[in-house]
Amino acid sequence: MTTATGHLSAGKLRGLLSLADSDGIFRMIAVDQRPPIFKALARYDHRDPQEVSYQEVAQVKTLLTRVLAPEAGAILIDPNWTHPHALPYIPGSVGLMSTLEDYGFTLHNGERLSHPIEGWSVAKIKRSGADGVKVLIWHRPDVSPQTQAHQDAFVLSVGAACREHDIPLVLELLSYPKPGEAEDSLAYARAKPQWVVDSVRYYSDDRFGIDLLKLEFPASLKHCAEYASGAFDGQPREAAYDLDEVKGFVAELDAATNVPWVLLSAGVTPHEFTLNLELACEAGASGFLAGRAVWLEALEYYPDLGAIEAELITRSLPYLAMLSALAERALPWTEHRRYEGEVALAGAVEGWHTEYRG
């Protein structure tokens, strides 16, 4: 629990220290993806993603974990495929975060409702020895009151459970297109910055109990004048803004947070994510939690696991090292304005151990 002066409870403090590197910067990788992994493996033999077996997914996630985890500050895993099989390959010095939300969402008039993974919980995550709980909330500020209430209730319940078990809550916010909207359109690119900033401001309220935000880049560099000629994928697009405006959106995003935040990679290419991360770090991000930007290209070699491993070693690890070096410009989480210059344990006086809850 965070007190008025920004002091942290023992479990949240230890958890954040474990997820961050010793310089206070988060250099984390995610292998908890589900549909993106199913889709990548389904390309082999032109299958439907549903035809990909449990064993195939577990094997690939274990491979990603075994190669990437030792070079990351922390790793985000799922409880279905990764946790049971890959745990022995995660060095104890590497922070461990577990995903709480199901990848499936229900639709309410085209609006996405999030749910926890059946049979998984904050209590189980804590008991398993993990250092943090991650939950993804689909969000845009223009949803109906019913959808908003459902999403809020979910976040509030997870926030309360994380306080109860004294473990950091990492909230991921993702905007999404409603039916009929195209994510790669000029209109979507134009609307996105305000959505992202408004969502962040909304969930920054202390009642939600968030300790770290995992945020998408608040604009599309593909629609940024300086890159709209097709810099990332060869496809020219109409510009929605220029780079100075984009920097303004990232600054607004940072100003809207009341806890430290990291950047997620959301399936953009390594080149685009590098630029996103540079801009985010300049604006006050405390690092990254990257997934597909790091390892997706290696999965093109599936089912040749040897070739995937070689690709991870020769391309993903150097890319991760580059991101890690770039993140040296990030803001250490301990220096976020929330902590007013001093990260300390709440109630750190004689007798703390008797007051602390079991």
Next chain:
Amino acid sequence: MTTATGHLSAGKLRGLLSLADSDGIFRMIAVDQRPPIFKALARYDHRDPQEVSYQEVAQVKTLLTRVLAPEAGAILIDPNWTHPHALPYIPGSVGLMSTLEDYGFTLHNGERLSHPIEGWSVAKIKRSGADGVKVLIWHRPDVSPQTQAHQDAFVLSVGAACREHDIPLVLELLSYPKPGEAEDSLAYARAKPQWVVDSVRYYSDDRFGIDLLKLEFPASLKHCAEYASGAFDGQPREAAYDLDEVKGFVAELDAATNVPWVLLSAGVTPHEFTLNLELACEAGASGFLAGRAVWLEALEYYPDLGAIEAELITRSLPYLAMLSALAERALPWTEHRRYEGEVALAGAVEGWHTEYRG
């Protein structure tokens, strides 16, 4: 919980991985000492140990933690002085273990009865985000059935709580002199090896739920023919055994364990502990958990905290580095015969996350 095949539950597996280095060897330091710290600080101004203030102890333990923790694989702390003040100085990559037993013991016909720290518990240790629970049991095999029953009940209750909260239990066993016995005597040196081996064999029973043993060297090198001339403290002693016999005791000790074990330093000098550790690693120990051998000499400069810090940096850290290098010859815990060549998660099949308890 450990299954028949030696597979580990998620929290115990993650905890042991966190306490060990990535090579499976434990290189841990202890700053949870209480009477030895009171005594060291009381030397200043010729005080009684009870006159040493809370603030003094907290300050010195925080200094020890700040300098030593970053160079250790894990650190053992107490909940009274160290946890509330030194937690921010323990890097997240360094394993964290918390002490459960009170330093005070009650005497029953000269036999020591152990008790938990009032207001502290396994539940609190787990909730605080620590990776392991350490409990010291005073033990010798010749105690009365009443004393044995008391000590057993304590260990059993801690073992059950550690299973409940899925966190490793590190059991420390220490033999002790009964009133009228002298710890530095020939008779005590002669009796000790069998006591230590018998105690270890006794608590190795699976019903106690121990995951790692923290053991004293099972003989006194001061009373070993090769060193009895006064090699460590200038004081000659009568020999109780020779080095070959000592090696035999350590081999017996290793054979008596059914879980990995580490060596504790028990207040011997750095020189003697180095030899103890070499012999222990040769016999199958998985590393060390050292306290006073590493930092006690630096406390001679109290209350000059700057001089203590300088001494820690110029003497303790190089000594710790030497111990760490020496421990490369230790047996990785993952290779202990208990695990039959494969450390894995218990129940690691599809649906593990629903079966795992919250």
